[in-house]
Amino acid sequence: MIQLKGTNLVLRFPQVHPKAKASIEFMRTLRVPNDGNTYPLPAGLGSFELEHIEDHKAQLPEDWLKRGGVMLPMFQSEAMWISFNGTYPIALKVATGKINAITGELWTNELTDEPQNYVVLSEQPWLDGYAVEQGTVRQFVATPLGSGESAEEQITGEAAFGGIQIQAFPMKREVYKELFESPKLTDEVQQYLEIPAFLRRCSEPAMGLVPGGSIAQEIHKDEYGLDAWDLSAGSRCFIHTVNSEAWSELTDLPMPHKPISARDYKSANIPWFKYYAQDKKALPGSAILQKLKSKKEKPATKREDAEIGQNMSDLPVVKLRRSDVVTEGVF
Template identity: 35%
Template sequence: MGGDSVRLDGNTLVLPGEVGVRFIRTLRLPEQGTHPLPPGLGEFPVRRVADYADSVPPEWAARGGVMLPMYLREAMWLSFSSKEPAALQIGVGKVCAVSGKPWSDRLARDPQNYVVLPRQPWLDGINSGKGTIRQFVAVPLGLGATVEGQVTGEETWGGIQLQNFALNDLELARWRKAEEERREQAARARYGSSDNVWLAGASGAMPPPAAPAFGAAPPAPGGHPSASLPRKRQAGALGLGVGGTMRQEIYQDERPLAEWSAERAGRVFVHLVTPPDWRRITGEAAPPSPVDRAAYTAANLPWFDYFDSDATDLAPADPLANVVPVGDWLGDDHEPWQPPTPGQVHHLGDKQGKPVEDGDW
């Protein structure tokens, strides 16, 4: 399906099926140790490439999609939302962030090359260990520091690639029917009898409770080098390398693969831009530089742990196991690190916009 089915609502990419993806600024973790989830520090601004066709590189215009600015070594995480079941593929330089395999136009199960929505609330990095990920960190193309460069030996694409699949028609109809029945039962239980279901709305459906927002205000107590690598450098282009390790699960799909549609619903290319090039292309200033980690921790602001007791975590992705952090390429990280106190870590879990044009990529 063409990229005209993807739209940009504010800074949120919305893929067909109302699959939402937001790009969140965050603290960059130290490259040693394993850490809780860092907080969100606001959204990256996202703009359509088509709106700046005269000022972006020709290859960007050909690929279409959207763009956002990142500082060197800045970290990000992706926030997901979906009203219905969806399978979302995430590529970093067209290397699957979940399986470590080359980008594919089809879903795969062995190994799994997608995340399942809405169960997967976010993704902070590549699948690198049992119950852990390595944080997404921005680096320039041409140094070999990207996941793309380390896995494939080339740096051609950069950026982030997104592609989603819905359930097939039969399974989607079954899911919708079951969901309607579940909501009707919940409404009856809440209001005591079917005579009062009208209080929940014309359909009897109650909206699901809102999940705690990762990176939002803290919840109430008890809640949430390859020297031979071709040095092809695209002006202003960035890719994603890896930073520190954090505790985060990537959930195994519990559905048979055949229940998903064989045809993608939509796809979009996300270009990552340096702040100077962002200003040159858009005329806008990039957001302020990332917040100092020590200052954040000293201010007693929250960190997060998330656990879903009913979900199964994917096994580590073998192709991603040997990806080394950006510090091995760019030099030591001299930013001071002050670990959060136990009281700062909050436990979560079991307790219309403009269309975005797609191009050739």
């Protein structure tokens, strides 16, 4: 089951194992420059708000209500990364506009390993964008659905869905018991708790997502294998990304946040991050996603991009490892 707790989607599979749970948070962040360079991981500057779609059914299109799920307000200038928290291994598929963000393929309800169409929680603490090549993702950047720019429109030629889709499959109970509940592994399992995820916290109403600038991030290969996942216990959620211009009209709520500018990021001296998981193999990335065009840049954004790109060397880069102890950053 999936529940909404504050700004977290909480995944729980009590029928599989009492510990089979995780949470997913959609983090607001700066758009990294789309200038051919590959950047470190930008920090999260707060979470995107989430609302149950049924709470605003009076003003919503019928097809949105049929899909169920939650709504997420987003400015056109914003970018996002997705934060995963939890210790129980879960295979998670992530798509935008029903285009798989790991493989570039059209959405199916199946988990596949050839190619691997999911990330493994909690081995993968974050996902910042589309997996375009080994060690590099292109950032999730907002674009109005219907602009022709979204990954969905570039691949299918249609602006039918937009939003973000997730589907989660927990590890089978017997596999978990064998791998993680043997006494000698207790110390190793404990390390998963120490992934410093929160360190990074330092028109048409529908919004789509398009590949933006490049970020250094590996998508880890599944080391457990497809048989480890309980395919009978999957849960799905449709996250409707809503253009900030339509949010108040649809929900009678004010926009809960302001967009982040490159200037804000730089003036706050917020660090960038590099994440190392030396013992993990990385997926090669998707040839389909690699061919996608980026969001068209507006002149003002280009200036900001150039500014932040030129000043990258001024900003601190914090190196993180899986075994790093959690400490609160000063942002």
